[in-house]
Structures are given as structure tokens and as C-alpha cells.
Amino acid sequence: MRDQDEAQEKRTSRRAFLRAGLATGGAVLGGGALAAPQAAGNPKNQPPHVADWSRTLGDGVAVRAYGKPSKHEANVIRRDVQWLTAARESSVSFTPIHELDGIITPNGVCFERHHAGIAEIAPADYRLIVHGLVDKPLVFTLDDLKRMPRVNRAYFCECAANSGMEWRGAQLNGAQYTHGMVHCVMYTGVPLRVLLQEAGLKPNAKWLLLEGGDAAAMTRSLPLQKALDDALVAYRMNGEMLYPENGYPARIVLPGWEANMWVKWLRRIEVGDQPWHQREETSKYTDLLENGKARRFTYVMDAKSVITGPSPQAPLNHKSGFTVLSGLAWSGRGKIARVDVSLDGGRNWRTARLDGPVWDKALTRFYYEFDWDGRELLLQSRAMDESGYVQPTKNALRKIRGVNSIYHNNGIQTWHVHKSGEVENVEVS
Amino acid sequence: MRDQDEAQEKRTSRRAFLRAGLATGGAVLGGGALAAPQAAGNPKNQPPHVADWSRTLGDGVAVRAYGKPSKHEANVIRRDVQWLTAARESSVSFTPIHELDGIITPNGVCFERHHAGIAEIAPADYRLIVHGLVDKPLVFTLDDLKRMPRVNRAYFCECAANSGMEWRGAQLNGAQYTHGMVHCVMYTGVPLRVLLQEAGLKPNAKWLLLEGGDAAAMTRSLPLQKALDDALVAYRMNGEMLYPENGYPARIVLPGWEANMWVKWLRRIEVGDQPWHQREETSKYTDLLENGKARRFTYVMDAKSVITGPSPQAPLNHKSGFTVLSGLAWSGRGKIARVDVSLDGGRNWRTARLDGPVWDKALTRFYYEFDWDGRELLLQSRAMDESGYVQPTKNALRKIRGVNSIYHNNGIQTWHVHKSGEVENVEVS
Numbered sequence: 001m002r003d004q005d006e007a008q009e010k011r012t013s014r015r016a017f018l019r020a021g022l023a024t025g026g027a028v029l030g031g032g033a034l035a036a037p038q039a040a041g042n043p044k045n046q047p048p049h050v051a052d053w054s055r056t057l058g059d060g061v062a063v064r065a066y067g068k069p070s071k072h073e074a075n076v077i078r079r080d081v082q083w084l085t086a087a088r089e090s091s092v093s094f095t096p097i098h099e100l101d102g103i104i105t106p107n108g109v110c111f112e113r114h115h116a117g118i119a120e121i122a123p124a125d126y127r128l129i130v131h132g133l134v135d136k137p138l139v140f141t142l143d144d145l146k147r148m149p150r151v152n153r154a155y156f157c158e159c160a161a162n163s164g165m166e167w168r169g170a171q172l173n174g175a176q177y178t179h180g181m182v183h184c185v186m187y188t189g190v191p192l193r194v195l196l197q198e199a200g201l202k203p204n205a206k207w208l209l210l211e212g213g214d215a216a217a218m219t220r221s222l223p224l225q226k227a228l229d230d231a232l233v234a235y236r237m238n239g240e241m242l243y244p245e246n247g248y249p250a251r252i253v254l255p256g257w258e259a260n261m262w263v264k265w266l267r268r269i270e271v272g273d274q275p276w277h278q279r280e281e282t283s284k285y286t287d288l289l290e291n292g293k294a295r296r297f298t299y300v301m302d303a304k305s306v307i308t309g310p311s312p313q314a315p316l317n318h319k320s321g322f323t324v325l326s327g328l329a330w331s332g333r334g335k336i337a338r339v340d341v342s343l344d345g346g347r348n349w350r351t352a353r354l355d356g357p358v359w360d361k362a363l364t365r366f367y368y369e370f371d372w373d374g375r376e377l378l379l380q381s382r383a384m385d386e387s388g389y390v391q392p393t394k395n396a397l398r399k400i401r402g403v404n405s406i407y408h409n410n411g412i413q414t415w416h417v418h419k420s421g422e423v424e425n426v427e428v429s
Numbered sequence: 430m431r432d433q434d435e436a437q438e439k440r441t442s443r444r445a446f447l448r449a450g451l452a453t454g455g456a457v458l459g460g461g462a463l464a465a466p467q468a469a470g471n472p473k474n475q476p477p478h479v480a481d482w483s484r485t486l487g488d489g490v491a492v493r494a495y496g497k498p499s500k501h502e503a504n505v506i507r508r509d510v511q512w513l514t515a516a517r518e519s520s521v522s523f524t525p526i527h528e529l530d531g532i533i534t535p536n537g538v539c540f541e542r543h544h545a546g547i548a549e550i551a552p553a554d555y556r557l558i559v560h561g562l563v564d565k566p567l568v569f570t571l572d573d574l575k576r577m578p579r580v581n582r583a584y585f586c587e588c589a590a591n592s593g594m595e596w597r598g599a600q601l602n603g604a605q606y607t608h609g610m611v612h613c614v615m616y617t618g619v620p621l622r623v624l625l626q627e628a629g630l631k632p633n634a635k636w637l638l639l640e641g642g643d644a645a646a647m648t649r650s651l652p653l654q655k656a657l658d659d660a661l662v663a664y665r666m667n668g669e670m671l672y673p674e675n676g677y678p679a680r681i682v683l684p685g686w687e688a689n690m691w692v693k694w695l696r697r698i699e700v701g702d703q704p705w706h707q708r709e710e711t712s713k714y715t716d717l718l719e720n721g722k723a724r725r726f727t728y729v730m731d732a733k734s735v736i737t738g739p740s741p742q743a744p745l746n747h748k749s750g751f752t753v754l755s756g757l758a759w760s761g762r763g764k765i766a767r768v769d770v771s772l773d774g775g776r777n778w779r780t781a782r783l784d785g786p787v788w789d790k791a792l793t794r795f796y797y798e799f800d801w802d803g804r805e806l807l808l809q810s811r812a813m814d815e816s817g818y819v820q821p822t823k824n825a826l827r828k829i830r831g832v833n834s835i836y837h838n839n840g841i842q843t844w845h846v847h848k849s850g851e852v853e854n855v856e857v858s
Contacts, residue, residue: 015563053694054644060517061674065506066497067537070677073670088489100668102581107535108496109669117487123501146753149798152531152785188687188786215483238667239529240538241502245490248499259570265482280473308763322576323470344761356581356615359785370613 041291068108075099078109079176086205089117090216092159094180094330097328098314099305103356103363105183107238112245113159115216119265123249128195128233132209132271133372135200142249142296145235148190153255154362156330157299158182160258160285163355163408165412166394170414170425175311179304179424182330187253189234192227196271210252213267218262221275222254226299230255233266256332256361257299258407260285285286290402303331303391304410305339305366305383320374327352329364336364338384343370345378345414345428346393349380352381378418378428394427436566497537504528507538508605518546519645521588523609526735526757527743531794532583532785534612538669541674542588542610544645546845548694552678555640557624557662561700564629571678574664577619582661582684583791585759587611587730589687589714592842593835595823599843599854602739607842607854608733611759612652613792616682618663621656625700633702639681642696650704651683655728657682662695685790686728687836689714715742719831732760732820733839734768734795734812747802756781758793760814767813772799774807774843775822775858781810806846807857823856 069076078093085091095111112118123142162181165171172178194232201224208227212218217345222231232253235242242248247264254261255402260280275281275297287295307327310316316323329336340349352366366381392412401408416426440443457703498505507522514520524540541547552571560566588610594600601607630653637656641647651660661682664671671677676693683690689709703813704710706725716724736756745752758765769778781795795810823840830837845855 008516051550051642052548053548054642054646056517056546057644057675058543058548060546061520061522061541061543062507062509063517064674065508065522067539067674068495068508069536069669070549070671070673072677076498078491080491088492089486091490093490093494099676101579101665102615102668103669104533104615106667106669107498108537110496112490114487114490117485117489119487121480121482143746147747147753150530150753150784150796152794164438171505184570186531186533214484215486218485236530238533238535239531240498240505240535242501243496245488245493248501270514280742317572324579325575353782354577365581367579401632 023172023429024047028364039402071231073109076109078111081172081177090115092161092181093178093185096176097180097182097308098175098311100308101365102326103184103365104238105185107185107240107243107246110183110185110237110243110246111159111181113244113259115218116213116214118245119214120244121213121249121265126249128250128266128269130195130199130269130271133202133205133273134196134203134271138195138199140195142235145233145250150188150190152186152188154184154186154357154359155253155255156182156184156361156363157253157259158330160260160298160301160407163409163411164413167398167403167405167409170427172426174313175306175308176313179306181259182328182363184330185237186239187232187234188236189232189250189253190237192231192233192252195233195269196227199271201271205271206273207271207275208265208395209270209272209276210261210263211270212263213265213270218263218280219276219278220263220276220280222261224271226254226257229416254299256301258285258301263300285407287401287405287407288397290404295356298408301330301332302408302410303329303333303336303383303385303389305329305381305391306413307341307379307381307415310379310417310423311415312422312423313422315423316372316417318421319370323370323372325370325379327366329366329381329383330362331383331387331389332361333389334386335360336383337386339364340382340384341366341368342380342382343377346412349382374419376419378426379415379417380412395429439459481815499789505538507540510601510606516797519544519635521590522608523605524612526604526609526611526737527604527740529737530755530794532613532757532794533667534614534792536614536669536672538609539666539672539675540588541611541612542688543643543674544647548643548675549673550678550694555678557679557695557698559624559698559700560635562631562702563625563700564631567624567628569624571664574619574662574679577623579617579619580661581615581617583613583615583786583788584682584684585611585790585792586615586688586691587684588761589689589727589730589836590679592838592840595840596827596832596834596838599856602854603742604735604737605742610688610772611757613759613791614666615668616661616663617665617668618661618679618682621660621662621681623658624662624698628700630700634700635702636700636704638697638699638705639690639692639695640697640699641692642694647692648705648707648710649692649709650707651690653700655683655686678818683728685730686689687714687730690728715837716830716836718835719833727837730759730761731837731839732758732762732765732812732814732818734758734810734820735842736808736810737845739808739846739850739852740844741852741854744852745801745846747850749801752799752801754797754799754808756795756810758795758810758812759791760812760816760818761790762818763815764789765812768793768795768816769813770797771809771811772806775809775841778811803848805848807855808844808846809841811841824858
């Protein structure tokens with residue numbers, strides 16, 4: 001797979017690059033498609049002859065025992081929208097997806113969704129109870145969990161309300177706000193089925209109740225089948241322990257399913273024979289339709305994609321020429337099979353290049369390199385997954401679901417690129 | 430690949446877990462192999478009935494706009510050894526590999542090696558010059574690099590001096606110090622061949638000189654073949670921009686080759702027809718043999734592995750029973766094919782379970798689950814790569830290379846686990 005990817009990448013990226021060059025008359029660099037790199041003799045493009053940083057000693061090793069980004073990257077942060085919710089303790093912050101690349105989200109910028117703020121749990125005080133329809137109720141300490149067989153898997157985690165503000169039309173000007181309730185990290189944890197097998201399931205076991213340890217005591221019902229398939233009790237993200245806002249010291253990971261169910265600060269798993277119909281699966285996280293009925297148990301996040309650059313917070317800062325369009329695609333039903341992009345609002349489509357790992361239920365990075373002629377663009381991306389599902393337009397979704405829900409909006413996003421390079425969130429009919 | 434991994438994992442981890450249980454008489458949990466989880470009725474194992482964190486609101490979203498680990502993880506940091514070097518500006522700090530899992534190293538704890546401290550370069554001031562035996566010398570800004578076709582690849586980065594203190598015998602008590610000059614991140618960057626193709630190589634081009642922009646002006650010679658193969662000019666790690674200590678805003682990535690050549694704060698690439706014989710490739714980063722001669726141009730990091738837990742800084746805190754042995758393996762010659770572990774100092778070997786991605790020239794995670802009988806152990810791991818190379822013992826290496834070098838020590842590490850669970854760095858003959 002990896003070797004194929006690399007061979008493919010060598011062919012396609014080079015070809016696209018040359019194509020863009022040839023499209024402007026063959027001068028790939030000298031004032032052509034990629035205008036910026038200059039002949040070295042051009043004095044205005046020379047670096048300062050002796051720069052400050054090459055004359056002085058900088059900070060030594062381990063002065064920053066835990067490192068952080070450059071001060072020049074201070075804008076790469078989670079942001080919230082303060083008018084969105086009454087209190088920050090029950091609100092959401094958004095991943096700065098327009099400032100990232102690849103598929104791994106650094107732990108420090110993973111979006112947050114709290115219902116009672118961040119619980120601060122000391123590892124020694126942590127307990128996880130498994131009870132209900134089991135042969136032997138059990139209590140696990142964190143050390144117990146760390147002594148059980150563990151696996152490492154990267155998965156996307158997306159809030160069901162991601163893009164939820166867009167049901168009634170283009171609202172928020174930035175990929176961080178329209179699509180930033182998603183992140184993708186490498187989790188380390190114990191398969192949930194191992195814990196359940198230790199407790200021993202009664203024959204009538206069919207559902208689990210997952211309960212969080214924060215002041216919201218988040219509770220969600222989980223079908224047993226998912227628990228026995230790929231669910232994890234995770235305690236690490238990207239190698240280090242979970243960050244407090246993501247459930248330190250342990251949370252549930254439900255690959256491909258809506259993030260609200262990924263209960264953080266996990267303290268209790270009850271085994272039962274039917275769903276519990278808790279608040280977060282009745283008045284919330286159900287999808288109200290036009291006829292007044294609501295879809296419920298809509299767990300899977302359908303295939304979706306977004307162009308992260310150019311995007312409203314990441315405009316083009318050149319007037320024309322070689323341009324890299326970059327974005328993310330993901331599907332709760334498996335691997336991304338293909339991503340197409342359109343420069344003209346969906347009239348013509350071209351297949352994007354997938355780069356890096358293409359994993360089951362993980363973010364997938366795509367690129368499309370092209371020679372921008374400086375005219376306005378209506379950028380769209382459309383994800384297809386291995387199940388054959390194709391990401392729909394927003395209008396196609398609205399026809400079926402109406403505009404009353406705030407959940408499960410996976411419609412195609414349109415960005416309007418102006419001649420100035422500025423980018424705007426728009427709708428196309 | 431991934432699906433195979435998962436199926437394999439389901440079979441092997443469960444089997445190993447059951448085997449350990451059966452080995453102590455069949456009681457997998459109740460006082461048997463995995464002693465700690467208790468029946469829920471046992472009052473001393475109950476969590477506080479109403480914990481503080483479930484009674485109060487915690488911090489809201491984006492209060493920590495850039496997140497950080499829990500205060501309970503304050504020990505997961507880079508550490509240096511202050512007696513090792515005269516000044517911290519020309520020294521090394523070590524990755525806390527004993528406190529991590531999986532294969533991704535978080536950016537904040539990647540080991541550092543500086544020669545003049547951390548250069549602090551503003552992105553707008555950054556320039557990269559490509560000159561020498563080229564048709565057209567070029568200067569690239571950071572924006573130029575970001576407009577070129579990019580790829581995302583995870584690679585290990587290991588200092589040639591990693592484990593260098595161990596040539597003359599067991600010295601440092603901790604995997605962080607013996608093997609922590611390694612990290613593995615997902616890089617985003619431009620293939621170096623693309624930049625060279627833009628400049629146009631003269632027919633006699635054979636070597637490159639890479640120069641850093643810090644006050645040490647680090648310079649290394651690089652064979653052209655590697656530059657045209659898989660070298661990257663990288664500007665991101667794990668999705669976000671490089672951290673200052675790792676070369677912000679751009680560095681060279683040379684998959685599988687010694688980290689000293691991965692020039693940080695990259696400012697100049699000169700194309701020539703022979704190596705430059707700079708300080709860092711003559712008096713340093715050559716391997717002095719017993720006969721007074723030195724090996725040079727020893728770029729590739731041979732296959733190596735280390736058990737990260739249990740290890741001196743990560744002792745066992747149980748007396749016997751189910752135990753997870755975890756470690757890292759890597760090879761500069763390709764993928765890891767197999768890792769064997771020994772519990773008795775190399776007399777008997779068992780094959781470990783590889784978990785998560787097994788990538789070309791990246792860290793690979795291995796586990797071995799076993800039922801510890803409480804007796805002393807002499808733990809070893811032995812990596813094999815897809816080229817057929819097998820990690821040698823330290824003594825086998827010493828026979829060929831003597832003990833005068835500090836570089837390229839990839840010998841098998843031994844940890845002595847005492848009955849108390851404490852772990853010590855030892856040598857076996």
C-alpha cells in the first residue's frame with residue numbers, strides 16, 4: 001500500500017506540477033506558473049546577509065522540557081463562537097483545520113465539546129465499573145486497564161453537529177467553524193470486548209449504557225454489537241495520555257460513530273437488554289424531520305469532505321499560477337475510495353490525489369494541484385467511500401431531511417474564491 | 430493491510446491473554462493472572478461516591494486555546510544529562526519513550542540536539558537558496574515551498590549517538606537515556622527532488638551540501654542519489670508547523686539516515702561533484718575503530734529495538750500475573766519484519782506482536798503479553814527488518830567495531846527485572 005502510494009505520488013504530483021507549468025507556456029518557474037522562486041541574483045529576495053538568529057545562541061535543550069509551537073504560530077488554536085451557547089462549560093471549540101496538514105491532529109488543538117466543563121481526575125482516583133447483565137461485576141483501576149492487551153488505531157472523531165449551523169444556508173466564514181468539530185488521533189486502548197468478556201455477558205445482554213464521570217454525567221446507550229466489534233476504552237492519544245478536555249484518563253472510542261457517544265471520563269458501563277432513552281439520545285442527537293418525526297439512533301457519520309485550503313481563513317495570497325488545493329475526507333462506513341473536486345461549483349469534476357495513509361474511519365488527506373488563471377472559483381469537494389456512498393449536495397440532503405435538525409449535515413461545501421484571493425462561504429443552487 | 434492487522438490482533442491478543450490466565454489455573458481475573466480488577470461489591474475498590482469532579486463545573490471550551498497534558502503527567506518531558514556536555518546550547522535532550530505508546534511521538538517531547546541553541550526564525554524572513562551545479566540558482570520563500578506539491582510521511586529520526594554511552598558497558602538507567610534520541614512524526618513537505626528539478630541539475634552533479642541557518646551553521650554532505658529518492662524539505666510535523674527546536678520553519682528529512690544530517694533551519698543547498706568533508710562528517714559522525722581507522726559516510730541507521738516497558742523508569746508495580754511488555758523497533762533499511770523477545774537474557778526467544786502501522790523507516794510498536802511468575806527476568810528484544818538484517822548483540826558489535834566510537838550502537842539492550850519489579854540496565858555476556 002505504502003509503496004504503491006509513493007510510486008503513485010511520484011507520478012501524479014510531478015505530472016500535475018508539469019501540467020500546470022506547461023499550461024502557462026512551459027516556463028515552470030521563471031515568471032510562469034510558480035512565479036515566486038526567484039533567480040538567486042535578485043537582491044530583493046536575498047535573506048539578510050547575517051541574520052540575528054545566526055549570530056546568537058538560542059535556548060538550550062530541555063529549557064522547554066515540554067515543547068510548544070513557534071510564537072509565529074500563535075493563531076493555530078482552538079476557537080469557540082461565544083454567541084453559540086449560554087456558557088463555555090457547555091459549549092464547543094473548533095479544530096483549526098485550515099492551519100493543519102496531513103491527517104494527524106495534534107493533541108493541543110483537538111476540538112472540545114463539554115457539557116459541564118473539563119473534569120480533572122487524578123489517575124489514582126479513577127475507577128471504571130462494569131455491571132448489569134454480567135456474570136461478575138468488575139471495577140477496573142487505570143493500572144488494571146494498562147495491564148490489559150492494548151491496540152493502537154487512528155480514527156476520526158466528529159461531533160454529529162459538525163456543520164450543523166449550515167442547514168439553513170451558509171453561515172460561518174471559515175472551515176474551522178463549518179467543519180472543525182472533527183479531529184483524528186492515534187488512540188491506544190483496550191478493546192471494549194476484552195473488558196466485557198472478563199465480566200462475562202448474560203445471554204440477554206443487548207445494549208450498554210456508557211456514563212461519564214464529569215458533572216454532566218453524560219450517558220448514552222450503545223448497541224452491544226458495536227461494543228464487541230471495534231470499540232476501545234482508550235487512555236492515550238498520539239502516544240501520550242489523553243488530554244483532560246478529551247477525557248483523561250479514559251474515554252470510549254467508537255470508530256465512525258458520532259462523537260457525543262464517545263463518553264469521556266468514562267466511569268460506568270452497565271449492560272442491559274434495551275436502550276435507556278437518555279436525554280442525549282432523545283431531546284438531543286436525534287434528527288427532527290419536516291413532518292415532526294425524528295430520526296433516532298443515527299450513529300454513523302456518513303462520508304464527508306471539506307477543502308481546508310484555500311478557505312475563508314486561508315485565502316490565496318498569490319494572483320495566479322501554481323496552486324495547491326488541500327482538504328480532508330472521511331467516512332464512518334470505511335475507507336475513503338476517492339475524492340473529486342470542482343473549481344466551478346459542481347459542473348466539472350476532477351479526481352484529487354489522496355496522500356498519506358488511507359485508513360478505515362480515519363481522516364484522509366487529499367490534494368489537487370492546478371494552475372490558477374486568476375479568475376473566480378467555486379470550489380467543492382465530494383467524497384466517496386468504499387461502500388459506494390457518494391457525499392450529497394446540501395440541497396439533496398435538505399429535500400429528504402428538511403432544515404430543522406442540527407445534526408448529520410454532510411453536504412458538499414462550496415467556497416467562493418474571489419480574484420483578490422479572498423474566500424467566502426457560499427451556497428450554489 | 431489494516432484489516433489483516435485487526436483480524437490478527439483479535440486472534441493473538443485474546444489468545445495470549447487467555448493463555449496467561451490458563452497458566453495460573455484458569456481464573457483469568459478472580460485473583461488469578463490479572464489480579465487487580467475486583468468484584469464490584471468490594472468496598473475498598475469503590476470510587477468516592479460523589480467525587481469532586483462530578484460536583485463542580487470545570488474549565489470551559491477554549492479556555493485552554495492550545496491544550497496541554499494533565500498536571501498529573503508532568504513527568505512526561507524531555508530530559509537532558511547535564512554532565513554530558515559543557516553547555517546546554519550544544520547538547521541533547523531525550524524523548525520520554527518509557528512514558529509513550531504507539532508510534533507517533535507528540536511534538537512537545539521529541540528529543541532535541543542543538544549545536545548553538547534554538548534559532549528563532551520569523552517565517553517572513555525565511556529563505557532557502559539552491560545553487561552550485563544547477564542551471565538556474567533559486568531562492569525559495571516559505572510561501573513558495575507551501576505552493577509546491579507536498580506529501581505526508583511518518584519516519585523515525587534517530588541521532589547516530591543514540592545508545593552511544595553504552596559502548597563500554599551499561600551506563601544509563603532508563604530507556605529515555607539509553608534509547609531516547611529517537612522520535613517518529615508525520616512530516617509534511619516537498620520532495621527535495623522537486624526543488625532540484627526546478628533548479629535543473631548539471632550533468633556532473635553528484636553531492637549536495639546542506640547548511641543550517643542557526644549560529645552553528647551545521648553543514649553536511651549528501652549524496653545526490655538520496656536527495657532524488659525520498660528526501661523531503663519538511664515544514665510540518667504531525668500536522669502543525671515544525672517546532673522551533675526541530676528546525677522551524679523548514680528542515681531536511683532523510684528517511685532512515687542519521688539525524689545529524691537532517692539539517693534544521695535549512696537555509697542553503699549547494700550542488701557539487703564531491704563531498705565537502707565538513708567538521709560534522711570528519712571529526713564527528715565517523716566511527717573510530719580499534720585499529721585507529723574510522724568508518725565514514727555511515728549514514729544508514731541499522732535495525733534496532735528497545736523494550737520501553739518494563740524499563741528502569743517504568744518498573745512493574747505488581748508482584749506477578751498478566752504483564753504487557755511493550756517496545757519500539759525500527760530500521761533505516763525498510764520495514765520491520767519481526768521482533769523477538771527474550772525473558773531470560775537471550776537463551777529463549779518468542780515472537781512479539783506488531784501493532785499499528787508497520788511502515789518503511791518508521792517506529793514500529795511491539796507487544797508481548799505474558800504471565801509473570803514473579804521471578805527475576807532478563808528482558809531483551811531483537812529486531813529483524815525486511816532486508817533480512819538481524820539486530821546484533823552488543824558484544825558482537827564490539828568485536829567488529831571496538832569501543833572507541835560513540836556512534837551507531839544498535840546492539841541488543843538487556844533490562845534486569847528484580848522480584849520487586851524494579852528494573853536495571855545490565856549487560857549479559
